[in-house]
Amino acid sequence: MHPIEKEFESKYKIQMPTLLKRTVWYENGIVKMLDRRELPDKIVYLDLKNHEDVARAIENMAIQGATSIARAAGYGLVLAVEKNIHERPEIFEKNINLAAERLKQTRPTGAELIPLVDKLTKFAIDNYELHDELVTKMVNFLVSHWANALKIGMLTGEHASKLIDDGDNVMTHCWGGSAVAFMFLEAKRQGKNVKAVNTETRPYLQGARLTSLTLKEAGIDDTLITDNMPGYLMWKGKIQKVFTAADRIALDGAITNKIGTYLYAIAARHNGVPFYILGYEGPDPNTKTINDIPIEERNPEEVFYLRGIRTAPEGINGYYPAFDIVPPKYIDAIITWNGIYSPFDIKDSLREEIPEFYEW
Amino acid sequence: MTPNFITEIKIKKKVVIIHLNKFYCVCVLVIDMSERKWPILAKSAWLEDETLVIVDETALPDKLVYIRANDYKDAVKAIKEMRTRAVGQVYTTYYAMLLTAMKNRQLPPKELLEVLKKAATEIGNARPTFPLAKMANSVYEYAEEAYKNGKDVVTAVENFVNRVLNEREEKLMKIVRYAADLVKDGDTILTHCNISGILVLIARECRSQGKKIKIIATETRPYLQGARLTAWELHQDGFPVTLITDNAVAYVMWKKMVNLVIVGADRAAMNGDIANKIGTYQIAMAAFEHNIPFYVIAGIDPKINTGKEIVIEERDPNEVLYFRNCRIAPEGINAYYPAFDVTPAKFISGLITSEGVLSPHVAHLYVDKIKR
Numbered sequence: 001m002h003p004i005e006k007e008f009e010s011k012y013k014i015q016m017p018t019l020l021k022r023t024v025w026y027e028n029g030i031v032k033m034l035d036r037r038e039l040p041d042k043i044v045y046l047d048l049k050n051h052e053d054v055a056r057a058i059e060n061m062a063i064q065g066a067t068s069i070a071r072a073a074g075y076g077l078v079l080a081v082e083k084n085i086h087e088r089p090e091i092f093e094k095n096i097n098l099a100a101e102r103l104k105q106t107r108p109t110g111a112e113l114i115p116l117v118d119k120l121t122k123f124a125i126d127n128y129e130l131h132d133e134l135v136t137k138m139v140n141f142l143v144s145h146w147a148n149a150l151k152i153g154m155l156t157g158e159h160a161s162k163l164i165d166d167g168d169n170v171m172t173h174c175w176g177g178s179a180v181a182f183m184f185l186e187a188k189r190q191g192k193n194v195k196a197v198n199t200e201t202r203p204y205l206q207g208a209r210l211t212s213l214t215l216k217e218a219g220i221d222d223t224l225i226t227d228n229m230p231g232y233l234m235w236k237g238k239i240q241k242v243f244t245a246a247d248r249i250a251l252d253g254a255i256t257n258k259i260g261t262y263l264y265a266i267a268a269r270h271n272g273v274p275f276y277i278l279g280y281e282g283p284d285p286n287t288k289t290i291n292d293i294p295i296e297e298r299n300p301e302e303v304f305y306l307r308g309i310r311t312a313p314e315g316i317n318g319y320y321p322a323f324d325i326v327p328p329k330y331i332d333a334i335i336t337w338n339g340i341y342s343p344f345d346i347k348d349s350l351r352e353e354i355p356e357f358y359e360w
Numbered sequence: 361m362t363p364n365f366i367t368e369i370k371i372k373k374k375v376v377i378i379h380l381n382k383f384y385c386v387c388v389l390v391i392d393m394s395e396r397k398w399p400i401l402a403k404s405a406w407l408e409d410e411t412l413v414i415v416d417e418t419a420l421p422d423k424l425v426y427i428r429a430n431d432y433k434d435a436v437k438a439i440k441e442m443r444t445r446a447v448g449q450v451y452t453t454y455y456a457m458l459l460t461a462m463k464n465r466q467l468p469p470k471e472l473l474e475v476l477k478k479a480a481t482e483i484g485n486a487r488p489t490f491p492l493a494k495m496a497n498s499v500y501e502y503a504e505e506a507y508k509n510g511k512d513v514v515t516a517v518e519n520f521v522n523r524v525l526n527e528r529e530e531k532l533m534k535i536v537r538y539a540a541d542l543v544k545d546g547d548t549i550l551t552h553c554n555i556s557g558i559l560v561l562i563a564r565e566c567r568s569q570g571k572k573i574k575i576i577a578t579e580t581r582p583y584l585q586g587a588r589l590t591a592w593e594l595h596q597d598g599f600p601v602t603l604i605t606d607n608a609v610a611y612v613m614w615k616k617m618v619n620l621v622i623v624g625a626d627r628a629a630m631n632g633d634i635a636n637k638i639g640t641y642q643i644a645m646a647a648f649e650h651n652i653p654f655y656v657i658a659g660i661d662p663k664i665n666t667g668k669e670i671v672i673e674e675r676d677p678n679e680v681l682y683f684r685n686c687r688i689a690p691e692g693i694n695a696y697y698p699a700f701d702v703t704p705a706k707f708i709s710g711l712i713t714s715e716g717v718l719s720p721h722v723a724h725l726y727v728d729k730i731k732r
Contacts, residue, residue: 040690173607197696200680200688202581202605208689216692223694224680226581227607228552228639232672232701235641260607262614266649267642303579303603304587306683311579312587313421316595317602319576324611 004147004154004358012185017217018043019210020153020178022146024063024072026139029082031075035062040213050083051076051099058106064206065177066247067149070112073103074120074142081124082135093125116145137360144360150178151357155337156280157182160243163276163333163340164194168240171197171230174258175210176245179278179335183243184220196222197239199230201258203302203320230264234271242268242275246334249283253328253343254290259321265330277326279334279341282349296322399564400424401593402532402557404448405455410462412455416443421592431463432456432479439486447556450528453483453492454521457499461517469507476500476517498524531714532558535657539622539712540565542655547619548574550612550647553637554589555624558657562622563599575601576612580637582679582697606639610646621647622712625658630727632705632720633667634658638698644707653709659732660711660723667702675699 008016023034031048037060038044046062048054054076057063063072080099084092100121104114120138127134156179164170164187172180187194196215201207208224215222225233233239242264246255255261255277268275287293300318304310312318328343335341336349404415412429418441419425427443429435435456438444444452460479464472480500484493499517506516539562543549551559559575566573575594580586587603594601604612612618621643625634634640634656647654664670677695681687689695705720713723713730723730 041687199607200581202579202607205688212693213690216690221694223696224689225696226638226680227605228578228581228637228642229696229698229701231642231645232638232698233696235702258607259605259611263607263610263642263646266610266645270645270648303605306584307686307688309684309686311584312603313592313595316591317600319602319604319608319612321608321611321615324608324614 002143002147002358004150008154012189012218014185014219015217017181017214019175019214020150020181022143023068024075026075026078026135026142029079031072031079033057033062033072036064036210037062040209048076049079051080051103054079055102055106058103066112069107070116071142071145073106073113073117074138074145076103077117077120077124078135078138078142081138085128085131085134089128092128096121096124140360144356144358147358148356152280152337152354153178154182156278156335157184158186159337159340160276160278160335161186161190161192163274163335164192164241166192166194168192169195169197169238171199171233171239171242171264172211173199173207173230173242173244173260173264174201175206175214176243176278177280179245179280180211180243181214181218181220183278184215185218188220194220196220197225197233198222199225199227199260199264201260202227203305205307206258227260231267231271234267234273239268239273242273243278244276245278245280247323248287248293249277249279249334249346250287250289250293251283251285251347252289253331253334253346254293254325255279255328255331255334255343256293256295256323256325259324262324262326262330265326269330274332275326275330277331277334277343279336279346279349281354282334282336282338283346285350290325290327293325295325298322399557399560399593399597401554401589402447402561403451404444404556405451407455407459410459412452412459414438414444414452415448417445417448417589418443421588429456429459432460432483435459436482436486439483439492442487449487449490449492450495451525453495454499454525456483457496458517458521461503461514465514469513472513473500473504473507476503476513532561534714535712536561536565538714538717539655539657540569540571542620542622542653542710542712542717543571543573544619545571546573547571548576548617550576550578550609550618550621550643550652551590552578552586552606552621552623552639552643553580554585554593555622555657557593558624559590559622560593560597560599563594563597567599573599575599576618577601577603578606578609578639578643579603580639581606582683585637609643610649613646613650613652618647618650618652621652621654623654623656625656626700627664627670627732628656628658628660628711628720628723629664629666629670630660630662630724631666632708632711632723633670633702634705634708634711634720635667635670635672635700635702638701641701641703641707644703648707654707655710655712655717656703656708656720657712659713659730660727662727662731667704670700670702672701673699 160183303318304312331343414427416425480496483496502520577590627635680695708720710717
């Protein structure tokens with residue numbers, strides 16, 4: 001058991017929820033991966049035997065989330081290293097580079113995938129002489145990568161919990177990662193009576209599938225609503241706070257997150273409900289303003305289906321922006337691993353460098 | 361009479377084949393150029409001779425199925441099973457009363473009235489929340505009055521039903537013209553849920569005025585009336601329609617893809633607040649924030665003073681947890697399903713009524729003409 005798992009269980013007295021645990025890991029020559037496509041009905045782990053299997057699993061969306069995808073690709077590289085470690089150095093280098101290229105091409109938009117694979121490829125080639133120990137080193141790196149990310153989520157959630165009052169109903173949208181679970185668990189640990197409301201999050205239903213599952217496993221009272229209901233619930237006084245994550249935070253305090261976040265920020269403002277962002281590592285130093293945030297527009301076909309069933313007539317158009325942008329004026333605070341910031345001061349969170357909580 | 365140089369005329373579907381002799385024939389393709397006056401959902405029940413034809417809305421958009429009702433009992437069944445809703449129920453109710461009168465015209469007037477009374481009661485009880493009883497009873501009362509004055513009951517019922525429905529249609533067409541006046545050439549209208557064919561009529565009116573328009577429709581979870589009905593009916597009529605999920609509304613406004621919003625309303629209060637399908641309120645807030653006009657097609661209920669008095673129906677949470685019998689969320693969590701929400705008057709640019717586009721703050725002055 002990793003130290004962070006021990007810390008979790010002693011603190012919250014429950015088993016770690018499925019999506020907080022490692023969802024991809026190395027075990028006796030194979031890579032195990034949680035198949036998120038089967039959630040929430042089934043918790044199934046895939047057995048991946050080589051880097052090609054891993055690449056295909058990533059392409060076929062068995063795994064989601066920028067950090068998890070990057071780590072999965074890292075494990076794919078571990079399998080390639082294990083297979084080639086007894087080859088001559090030039091063959092090893094050639095095959096590792098080929099595997100790295102394959103893994104990097106799986107989901108080109110993820111910001112963390114390429115740097116992580118590049119870092120591990122360089123490490124493997126530089127440390128070829130470690131032979132069998134190289135695999136262990138790489139696995140240790142990936143485990144601490146997971147543990148560090150989870151620690152950042154834990155710290156973010158702990159800071160966020162301070163903003164929750166006893167008796168609050170807290171709304172969230174999409175799946176905001178581990179900080180959502182930590183925020184509720186920590187508020188509960190402080191003796192606050194807190195309940196969750198979450199949107200289903202069309203078209204992919206990450207809310208219904210991932211958030212509802214995690215909150216249920218964490219023992220948090222959770223109510224699912226459709227994406228057109230938050231405004232009404234705020235009007236009725238049934239929501240006291242809104243917390244969502246952000247896919248990217250600009251230095252001017254604007255954020256981008258799953259489509260719908262902007263709509264709920266507007267509804268919250270008109271109803272006097274505070275709107276908070278779980279900001280984890282903080283802003284992206286390379287994204288200066290709201291105008292520098294690109295928005296991914298995905299295949300409109302995805303709007304015509306709900307869990308694989310066609311909902312719309314043939315012949316019409318669809319439009320599927322995957323994310324939207326919330327200007328800082330609608331955000332009451334951004335919570336990062338190192339504190340609570342006004343969106344207009346979010347740059348300040350970068351003054352402190354993120355430590356390696358778990359070294360490898 | 362057939363001219364003698366024509367040997368035979370055959371009609372096969374839309375083709376008329378005229379045989380001139382053994383070797384030559386002329387084929388004439390017959391195209392019905394008259395556009396159907398009413399979009400299917402604007403008038404989804406009508407009489408064909410002595411049969412009441414009702415569009416089965418539960419089969420849309422996959423199939424266009426017609427229910428053929430031979431008496432009011434068939435009509436009551438269609439209403440109870442929710443195969444017809446909204447405007448369809450209104451037509452079904454009036455025509456079911458007329459059908460009952462027509463089918464029983466051989467009865468002595470007194471017995472005919474009794475049959476009509478029974479029909480009015482059963483239709484009125486089909487769905488208690490919709491004012492069907494009031495409509496059906498008005499037909500019966502008119503028939504009774506005609507009988508007392510020594511007039512023919514069947515003729516009286518026929519005149520009454522036709523007059524009521526004509527008045528309704530005239531008012532509707534006024535609303536459609538006022539709405540179309542709000543739309544400029546090149547505009548994109550965003551709408552939510554389904555307004556029973558009215559948006560198709562508005563789009564047609566725009567088209568006849570030479571305005572090119574586009575429509576963005578929200579899918580409207582959990583029942584998907586936007587995807588199933590609105591997108592379908594507009595597409596059927598050849599209008600460009602783009603479907604979005606309910607959470608994409610603020611973003612499309614931010615991207616300047618929307619010029620105005622038009623929605624319906626289940627109810628409007630005297631102070632101009634309206635109740636409509638869940639989601640309407642947050643769309644109104646988003647429109648307000650982007651300076652996009654937000655219009656509501658509504659008649660005022662004089663018995664309701666403010667939106668806070670409107671009782672919001674809360675439906676079975678399983679409708680959120682399941683989609684076509686497939687569970688979309690883990691077991692053990694709760695769900696909440698308010699079917700409607702209230703949009704305060706301050707977010708509404710205008711109520712589109714048969715009396716014109718009225719500020720929600722003054723619409724109550726016209727309540728006698730626009731009440732529901």
